[in-house]
Amino acid sequence: MAIASRSLHESLFPKYPCFSHDFRRRHSLRFSSPPFRFTVRASSAVAVETDLSIQKNQTVETDLFSCPVCYEPLIRKGPPGLNLAAIYRSGFKCKQCNKSYSSKNVYLDLTVTAGLRNYTEVKPVGTELFRSPFVSFVYERGWRQNFNRRGFPGPDEEFRMAQEYFKPVEGGILVDVSCGSGLFSRKFAKSGTYAGVIALDFSENMLRQCNDFINQDASILSSNIALVRADVSRLPFSSGSIDAVHAGAALHCWPSPSNAVAEISRIMRSGGIFVGSTFLRYTSSTHRIIQPFREGVLQNNFLTEEEIEDLCTSCGLSNYTRKIQQSFIMFSAQKP
Numbered sequence: 001m002a003i004a005s006r007s008l009h010e011s012l013f014p015k016y017p018c019f020s021h022d023f024r025r026r027h028s029l030r031f032s033s034p035p036f037r038f039t040v041r042a043s044s045a046v047a048v049e050t051d052l053s054i055q056k057n058q059t060v061e062t063d064l065f066s067c068p069v070c071y072e073p074l075i076r077k078g079p080p081g082l083n084l085a086a087i088y089r090s091g092f093k094c095k096q097c098n099k100s101y102s103s104k105n106v107y108l109d110l111t112v113t114a115g116l117r118n119y120t121e122v123k124p125v126g127t128e129l130f131r132s133p134f135v136s137f138v139y140e141r142g143w144r145q146n147f148n149r150r151g152f153p154g155p156d157e158e159f160r161m162a163q164e165y166f167k168p169v170e171g172g173i174l175v176d177v178s179c180g181s182g183l184f185s186r187k188f189a190k191s192g193t194y195a196g197v198i199a200l201d202f203s204e205n206m207l208r209q210c211n212d213f214i215n216q217d218a219s220i221l222s223s224n225i226a227l228v229r230a231d232v233s234r235l236p237f238s239s240g241s242i243d244a245v246h247a248g249a250a251l252h253c254w255p256s257p258s259n260a261v262a263e264i265s266r267i268m269r270s271g272g273i274f275v276g277s278t279f280l281r282y283t284s285s286t287h288r289i290i291q292p293f294r295e296g297v298l299q300n301n302f303l304t305e306e307e308i309e310d311l312c313t314s315c316g317l318s319n320y321t322r323k324i325q326q327s328f329i330m331f332s333a334q335k336p
């Protein structure tokens, strides 16, 4: 079945799991909601989809989203489109793992643990902290503003800097990994620069908060934006399928930055661009006496500038470049 699904997929979208190469190159495709009609009508898909009961007016397609267990593209049943309404009304299934995924809540849950009843897993503090409803609520209401004291230039300037790095991939699909309450996902979607924006986070409450903010702005609500719950170490996309990955102020929160960057590198197509920002553990201007104190257990995932470059290089990324201001670093690297 996996082979059937893949060959269906490849014959439809030879280079890209969801869209043709031409499609991605046509930067004029800065449309809103329902342009994603790269769909196999139910009648033509029955050969591989015999056990899906297909109702009238429903479509079945292989999707941009992949199974977080086996990375095979998911089969989607429901209205096409990379927008909140269409995704909410769609069901997703991995034929290989016989596992279904849906938007029971406001987001599409594509974690390995989606739908499990008897299993819970506690992640490290950098992940668990942001799952709290309180932190999710205050995040854009004061918490994020504090970052400026450590050198972060602020959302408008950080967005401008990221957009500069992303120029070569305009018109493509952008995944905003660890989007939080969607501070940047919303800006990317509103800019109309990308064919689609996927706001992705592990925190259910951050995604709910993001949905609330989106609902307050009609122009974002009607844009091509999806809300996806996923773990950065298990990204629900096929290898080589994504044009741009953004991860603002996130690397220091990840359980394993190396697994995360490896995953990001895996999902990016050749020429794809990764832009990340984080707090540095210390910079060259940090006094040498203070540096050892910044090596403690709590600072484990706060990397140095050299470590970040090393990590990107060891995950197969090149053209590394960065901007630093006090503890703030924004870096960019490209998939060769």
Ligand SMILES: C[S@@+](CC[C@H](N)C(=O)[O-])C[C@H]1O[C@@H](n2cnc3c(N)ncnc32)[C@H](O)[C@@H]1O
Residues within 6 Å of the ligand: 126, 127, 128, 130, 131, 144, 177, 178, 179, 180, 181, 182, 183, 184, 200, 201, 202, 203, 206, 230, 231, 232, 233, 247, 248, 249, 250, 253, 254, 255
């Ligand atoms: C400091 S916030 C950054 C939010 C936003 N990108 C920004 O620039 O303000 C860090 C985010 O990383 C997310 N995160 C932590 N662990 C994660 C994981 N394992 N997978 C995905 N996201 C994770 C948290 O839920 C949180 O929303």
